[in-house]
Amino acid sequence: MTPVEIAIVALAAGGVFFAVVAAVGVLRLPDLYTRSHAASKSDTLGAVLTLGAAALAFGTDVPTAKTVLLLLFMFLTNPTAAHAISRAAYDQGIEPWTTEEEGKP
Amino acid sequence: MSGPPSARILVPVGESITLRNTVAYAVREAATRAEAEGAATVHFAYPVTGRVADQAGLEEPRALLERVEVWARDDLGDEADASNVAFETAVRAADEYLFSPADYARTLNEYAEEQGLDRVIIDPEYTPAGSAPMVQPLEYELERSGLTVEEAPVERPTRRARLVRGGGLAKFASVFGASYLFYLAIGGFAGTFDFVTGAFSAAVTAALLSQISLSDAPDTRTPVRLLRFLVYAPFLLWEIAKANVTMAYVVLHPSLPIDPKIERFEAAVWGDLPVMTLANSITLTPGTLTVDVIDREFHVHSLTRSSREDLLAGALERAVRFVYYGRDAMAIASPEERRAEVDDE
Structure with missing residues (x-):
């Protein structure tokens, strides 16, 4: 394997790993706020790593530029969406889950 | 407009440089009408832009309205029929989001109907929704619902044309450049056809949107900020990667x-x-999630104690200050230190 191929595989594997972390996080974490941590961030990194792998695989071509733009938009929109969801919950007065209330899981 | 202007006046209030003079004009008008009709009322209404989650959020509108009332009473002191002019102040729409001029018009219109007001005096610099031009569409919407609308004839410290605000050309150039580049990148820099259609599309986009999409014209600081942002991006990526492992x-x-x-x-x-x-x-940066921002007050949900400590240590905040204000601004104390200072006092 060439170094580039190794890098592609590493990036894709990293992407899959963080996507799995995000999925596990959504299942395991207790409430909306903590879950949106997992959904918004591990997921962003997972998608970004995967897109990075795709960009490398395309080489220096037009699709690479598009992939990079996709990356950029992921970084802009993902936090915004997470913010919108959690703010909606906050405005509705949903109390965040804390360890004091229920003890450690 | 038929007949004499009404003596029941509504003035929408928001922070603006000409608010003081608008209040003075409204009071003068009310005093004139009071002389002719015996009584006049001026209502100062503050439509709150965002939803206000708690009482603290209402402090700023209330403080401004109090100031407006003091000004109004002050101005009225000079007029003859002072006792015939009444003032009311009100905060409106604290329980909803207002976005468009139509939203503001609806809020003001409801208030006018409730209080039986039929004349609106608008501050020409009234821009409650930030930088977006508001006065003209608002006037249009209000007039449609049958109110008499006028702009207060106040002197503005900076004269500027209505549609082409400061830095029109610089804004146009940056929006044009960005859209052209985007178009070419998507199309793959493929041939003359793309270059021509791209230039045309970018020109149309820039003509339509350059005034809306940029609040401030790019100036000499912009390239420096962009360069600093290039320094910031790897730092942010590193922070993201590091914290994702945690x-x-x-x-x-x-x-x-x-x-x-x-x-x-x-x-x-x-x-x-x-x-x-x-x-x-x-x-x-994982472990922290911005839930709400009201002015400069951040409500941040943090997942673990260590992410909370990182947040209050202020590395990110310092980096953002570096991007926008340069190296000197990095010296400002971290949120934790600022909080400790407040506690000491």
């Missing part, structure tokens, strides 16, 4: 060691763009 550890750990809590702090960044950058950066 996040993975926390999520995959059998006992799920989390200690979530909402933290509030006043961020030492100013302006829409820096606040947006900081809020998004905070959300991207």
